[in-house]
Amino acid sequence: MTYSEKVLEHFRNPRNVGEIIDADGVGTVGNPICGDLLTLYIKVRDGKISDIKFKTFGCGAAIATSSMITELAKNKTLDEALKITRNDVANALEGLPPIKMHCSNLAADGLKEAIKDYYSKRGVKLDEKKIIVLDDCPSCGFELKPFRDKSIKFCPRCGVKVTKEV
């Protein structure tokens, strides 16, 4: 497992570290038990992210992606910022080791949470994705239609995830 030069550069000199006391939106993602926790703070002026700061507990990739998202999101409109994906962050860092792509690449999710928080403080609900239960379990084929009303998330037979966002 090796990090790109860009990851190491951001890791060693992270941009926009800190908290914004009077933030307009705050997003926290990750879980310290898993070894990564990120809190993003945003200030919004005229529909744009005018300031953004982060605090992160985690590995090199977690810190570098946090730093990178602050650069990618700054001065973007909220709509533009919402479109930044995990892959955008990884690409801007010239790639992440495969094992880090899932667990430590949380920054894009953190930004979405912060923007959601900004909207919800203003009584606006972002278009929530609707979660549906699949017809059959994708792993064992168990028929799930009878369970639809019970809002299950996992297959009662084999335990794999059986919901989908639409």
Place this chain on the structure above:
Amino acid sequence: MRRIFLDHASGCPMDARVIKHMEELYDKSFGNPSSLHTLGLDARKKLEDSREKVAKLIGAERKEEIIFTSGATESNNLALIGYALRNKNGRRKVVVSKIEHISIMNVAKYLSKLGFEVAYAPVDEYGRVKLPKLDEIVDSNTLIVSIAYANGEIGTTQDIRAISDIVHAKGAILHSDGVPAVGRIPVNVVRDQVDMLTLSSNDLYGPKGVGALYVKTGTRIQPIIFGGGQEKGLRSGTENVPAIAGFGMAAEIMYKEWREESEREKQIRDKLIDTLTSNIEQAYLNGHRTLRLPNNASLRFIGIEGESLVLNLDAYGIMASTGSACSSKTLEPSHVLMAIVPNEVEAHGSLMLTLGRDNRIEEVDQVSTVIKDVVSKLRAMSPLWGKPLDLEEWRQKMEHSEGE
């Protein structure tokens, strides 16, 4: 920038005398020890000389009790699989401690797939095997027990003689991974009544890719590698004579020098532990304060993550390691740390410093200052530092998100 290497448990530099010796052998002594001609006999002699030197280092009575392998992982595989398969028609239980090296853990899993019962002996908060518990777990169905002399990650040493007494009283045999311990603390297979012992050359400043398994006379194992029947049929394959000779020389040097060197490293270790735990708040020692390897300082720092600590130290020329997840191939905290520290978050904040012959006590001040600065920097950017942590809440959140 002068580099300071504090990761000797991961790899030791080779002794210059060993390198010189091996260079000559690669050039002039390329014979196969199984050949009957002069060069073959010469290689055979080198092989047997090394066997004797390795045997002497661990107090083995006969040099024939040493089987050369490709390294400690192979030795651990040969010991456990070789013994379990050879004796599979009797007892069916294999016991290992909860803090064994990953090569023991994964062999134990494999044996469990083959139908053996595997039981894990618990350790206390310092990583010492709980002897009364071990006495309960090892029973009349137990075939073999594997417990290391010392743990290379947290440094804690075990009372191997007490363990072997428990094991033998139940009619089982004891294998011990001696890799972190040999050449650092007294290891004697006769005094400690160990039936099999794993050794690694590189940990003795010899070449990589060679190791040995001590198999006490009368301990019956079967090979896991088949071929021309070298090493008493227990490890087929043409012997890597230059590497084995290097291993032998490294063992000979270790035999003469280890006591003095261990005493020297212990001074550095103690200064390092004392300085770091007194100068940095919420910095704790992993493992036992005194019952520990002289070259191991394993610490944890609350509020930060080990990999980011190691990467930052590297930027200052200080090379160390973490038992924590994110630097390894899995993302789980190490099973060794998880067995002794209060929770996952603390395990993630661990730093392992392992000393060697190239370290000097004068380096401690520089190392401590850099670690202190890096820990402060990482804590300043950590959302966990300075705030109470409700682990139960996070644990629930994790359960909710599982499978997503």
